[in-house]
Amino acid sequence: MHIFIAKSSGFCFGVKRAINLATECSKESNEAIYTLGPIIHNPQVVKRLEDSSHIYAKKTVDEIKAGTVIIRSHGVRLEELNAAREKGLNIVDATCPFVKKAQELVTLLAREGYAVIIAGEKDHPEVQGLLSYGIGAVKIRVASHPDELKDMPRKKKIGIVAQTTLHAEKLQDIVCFCLGKAAEIKVFNTICNATSIRQEESALLAKKVDRMIVAGGRNSANTRRLFEICRAIQPMTCNIEEAKELDSDWFEGAESVGITSGASTPDWIIDSVVKRIKEIESLNKKQGGRADAV
C-alpha cells in the first residue's frame, strides 16, 4: 500500500512554540505548573505533558493556588489573565503569536470606534478569548455565517477580525454581508496561512488516494474542518485520535492511503499511524497467504 503524508501535517508554529515553552518551563521550575484549559487541542499530548512533565490542565484560575500558569496556545479571556496576575501566579504566555496579534487588533478596532465582529465559532476558546479584548466596545458580535448577523442594525463603521483557523470562504461571506451594513469596513485577515496551506494540501492528497486519514483531537476545530474538507472529496475519510482506532477491514481493497493531521497533532502520532498501517498490511498479507494455503 502506498502511504502519502501531507507535507504540512504535524504541529503548527504556534503549537510547537507552546509545547516547547511548557517543556522548558517544567525543566527549569520546581513549582507546580498548570495550564489554563488544555494547552493545545490534543488529549494525547495533554496527557503526556501530565505524565512526563507534571503539567496539569485546570479550568479556571480559582483552581490554582500558587505556582506557574501557562497560557494555552488559543489564549484565554483577559479576565482570567488578570485574575492570574492578581493572584501573583508566575505567568508563562504560550498564546500563539498569531492569536495574540488578533487579540491586539480587536482592542485596536474597539478603540477606533468600530462595531467589532469576530468571524469565527462563538464557542471556540480562541474566540472567547478574542471577545474579551474588545475593551470599551459597546457590543462585539461573533458570527461564522451572515445569518447570525441578520438582526444587526446598520452601523457607521464595522471592524472585522477572524478566528485564526477560520475557512477563508466564511470570512468572505461575512465581509460581503457587512458591505451592505456600513459605509466603512476594516478587515484584518487574521486567518493563519498555515491553516489554509494545510487545508489545500490535504484536499489535493484526498483526491489521489483510496483512503484518507485525518489524525487529530476530536476537540480540535481545525482537525474537524480538515476532516470535512477531505471527506467531501474522498468519502472514505476517517478522523482518529490514535493509531489503535484504525481497523484492518476499513483498508480492504485500498491501494493507497493519505495521512494528514490537525495543527495540534504531534509527529509521534503520525509515526504510529504509519506503523499501524504497515502492521495491518502485513497482517492482511499473512492472512491472505494462509487462506491460499487452505
Place this chain on the structure above:
Amino acid sequence: MHIFIAKSSGFCFGVKRAINLATECSKESNEAIYTLGPIIHNPQVVKRLEDSSHIYAKKTVDEIKAGTVIIRSHGVRLEELNAAREKGLNIVDATCPFVKKAQELVTLLAREGYAVIIAGEKDHPEVQGLLSYGIGAVKIRVASHPDELKDMPRKKKIGIVAQTTLHAEKLQDIVCFCLGKAAEIKVFNTICNATSIRQEESALLAKKVDRMIVAGGRNSANTRRLFEICRAIQPMTCNIEEAKELDSDWFEGAESVGITSGASTPDWIIDSVVKRIKEIESLNKKQGGRADAV
C-alpha cells in the same frame, strides 16, 4: 395597455443638483458658461442647456478662455480643476456630493498608506476623476473584476473605494479577492444607494411586464447597467434616448409595458415616452378598426 413607471426613475439627487446649479448660474451670470465634459450623461439635457441657457460643454480647460466653468456631476480630474483655478475661471462645483466624498476618501486612503484600488470601470469619467485624487499614492489601480488584479503583488494594506454607480456584487468580488492579497483591508462602500434601489425596482418591474423600456443616454454607465439587468429578466427590453425611437411593431401583442430610466434622464423624457406609447396604442386601435371594416 397598462403602463408602469418605476418609482425611482428620473433624475437622481446628484444630477438634479447639478442641473439646478447650472440653470441658477445661467440666470445670475452674464458671462459665458461652460461645463468640463457633458454636465450629465444625457445628450438631450445637454442640448437643452445649450439651447435655452447657453451653457456649452467643452472637453478641456484649454478650450475655455474666460467666464464660468461648471464642474460636471461625475467630477473631473484634479489637474483639470487646478488648471481652471489657475486660469482664474469662476468655478461652480456641481460634482455630486457622493462622488466628492469618494474623491476625499481616495485621498485619505492614499495618505494613510493604503495601496488604493478603485472598484469601477477604468474609462468612466468619475473613475478617471477619482484616480487623480490618490495624491502621494505610489500606484492606484482600477478594477471592475478580480482578473484585472491578477498581477498585483501582495500588499501590506489595501484600501478600496467604489465608483458610485457600481453593481454591489462587483465590489464584493473585488473585496473577496483582496482579502487574499493583504492582511488589512479598508473598504469604503461608496456605491450610491439610489443606484441599487433603482436597479432592484427596475428588476421587479421587468418581471411583471411584457415590454420593458430603459430610457437614458447611451453614454450613461448606470443606464447601460439598468438595461443589462432588465434584459436578463425580460428579453423584450429596449434602451432608448428619446420617445421617437419607439416603434409600434415592437409593442405587438403586449398588454403591459414598464418604464425605467437612468439617473440622468429627465422627467420630460419619461413623460414623452408615456405619450408616445399612448399614441402608438391609439394608432394601432384605429388601424385595427379599419382592418376589421375592410
